[in-house]
Amino acid sequence: MSIAVCLASKHVAYWGMRSRLFVMLLLLFSANASRAQATAPDCGLKSLQICALHVAQDEVGIVTGPFHLSAPNYLWLLPFGAATGIALDTDNEAIRAVGFDTSRQNEFRRVSDYGGVYGPSAAVAVGYIAGSVTHDDRLRETAVLAGEAMADSIILNTGLGYAIDRQTPMQGNGKGDFWPHGTRTWPDGQSMPSDHSILVWSFAHVVASQYNGIATKLIVYSLATTVSASRVMAREHFPSDVFVGGALGYFIGGYVVQRRSTESSWNHFSVSALRTRNGNGVQLSYDFSR
Numbered sequence: 001m002s003i004a005v006c007l008a009s010k011h012v013a014y015w016g017m018r019s020r021l022f023v024m025l026l027l028l029f030s031a032n033a034s035r036a037q038a039t040a041p042d043c044g045l046k047s048l049q050i051c052a053l054h055v056a057q058d059e060v061g062i063v064t065g066p067f068h069l070s071a072p073n074y075l076w077l078l079p080f081g082a083a084t085g086i087a088l089d090t091d092n093e094a095i096r097a098v099g100f101d102t103s104r105q106n107e108f109r110r111v112s113d114y115g116g117v118y119g120p121s122a123a124v125a126v127g128y129i130a131g132s133v134t135h136d137d138r139l140r141e142t143a144v145l146a147g148e149a150m151a152d153s154i155i156l157n158t159g160l161g162y163a164i165d166r167q168t169p170m171q172g173n174g175k176g177d178f179w180p181h182g183t184r185t186w187p188d189g190q191s192m193p194s195d196h197s198i199l200v201w202s203f204a205h206v207v208a209s210q211y212n213g214i215a216t217k218l219i220v221y222s223l224a225t226t227v228s229a230s231r232v233m234a235r236e237h238f239p240s241d242v243f244v245g246g247a248l249g250y251f252i253g254g255y256v257v258q259r260r261s262t263e264s265s266w267n268h269f270s271v272s273a274l275r276t277r278n279g280n281g282v283q284l285s286y287d288f289s290r
Contacts (some may be wrong), residue, residue, distance in 0.1 A: 043144050045128075051144070055151045058256055062152060065255070080247060087240035091176055094239050095169045098232065108234040116196035116227035120150065120203040141262060142210040149202040149256040153249050157198045160248075161190030169235045176238050194237045197245030198252070200227045205253025210263055224249075 043051035124147040131140025165179045167189035172180055180188050204220035228242040237245075257263075 043148065044132075051148065054260065055148050055155070058148065058152050058259060059155055061259070062156060062252055062255055084240055084244060087238075087243045091238035091240050094232065095174070095176075095235065098235060100235075105234045108230040109236065112196050112227050112230035112234060112236070115223055115230070116200040119223070120146070120200055123203070124150070138210060138263065142207060145210070145256050145260055146203050146206040146253075148260065149206050149249075149253045150199050152256065153198045153202040153252050154195065156248065156252070157193055157195050157245065158190075160193055161195070162187050164192045165189065166191040166241070169238060176241075191237055192241040193245035193248055194228065194231050194242040195245065196231050197224075197228045197237075197242040198249035200224045201246040201249030202253040202256075203249075205250050206257055209254065209257040210261065 043054055124143045127139050127143030127146070130136065131138075131143060165187050167175075167177050167180060168191040169176065171189045171191075176191060177188075179186070201224045204224040207220045208217045224246065228246050231237040231242050232239055
């Protein structure tokens with residue numbers, strides 16, 4: 001289903017020459033955008049350099065993004081900061097409640113490895129191959145975007161891990177100290193952010209955005225939540241580590257989809273010229289079926 005808005009020249013006659021210039025520029029922009037989208041090289045096995053370029057470009061955008069936020073957008077940082085502070089304050093209490101159980105820790109570690117690393121990585125590979133073989137462009141694009149988001153996530157997480165230098169619950173005094181010995185023994189740990197959390201949440205957001213159904217969201221976000229909780233139960237991370245990792249992963253997944261996906265809502269618009277009984281005009285359409 002699509003909705004079209006038509007502007008005929010008789011109804012906008014008061015625009016005069018400006019209306020004609022506006023219509024011409026609008027149609028020219030639409031044509032150039034469509035041509036650019038059709039001819040733009042895609043990331044794939046035969047064009048890995050394009051994949052690397054996309055990852056590098058997105059990484060720059062992700063890292064510099066906070067410096068380009070407008071004043072209202074900074075309000076979104078307040079709940080994130082407050083939640084991180086609360087998590088940090090309760091980290092040690094939460095880890096004490098988890099306790100020590102080597103067998104249980106190994107099981108949860110296995111769950112988090114398969115659900116947070118092996119599973120999403122395999123899904124990207126299988127999705128890309130299946131999408132290419134069956135000519136399913138959405139599936140193939142989802143696999144590519146998920147892979148790019150995960151690559152962006154692990155690059156950012158590696159840098160943050162060394163910069164924050166926090167010990168895991170199994171290191172040092174078990175309290176998650178930051179820079180416990182200054183620069184003398186750096187690096188002492190990379191507990192924050194959680195690598196598994198940032199990977200699985202970036203993967204989940206891409207898939208949920210590309211396949212915008214309740215069942216899909218329930219599956220992928222349940223997977224991400226399970227992985228995050230498992231990292232705490234395995235005593236690999238504190239709750240604040242998986243929270244920060246999950247939040248960053250979710251942001252990265254959304255950023256990649258917004259910038260790279262052809263399923264973006266902006267690509268549902270089309271512009272075309274038409275002739276009506278009231279004169280020549282321009283038609284703006286939005287396709288709800290995509």
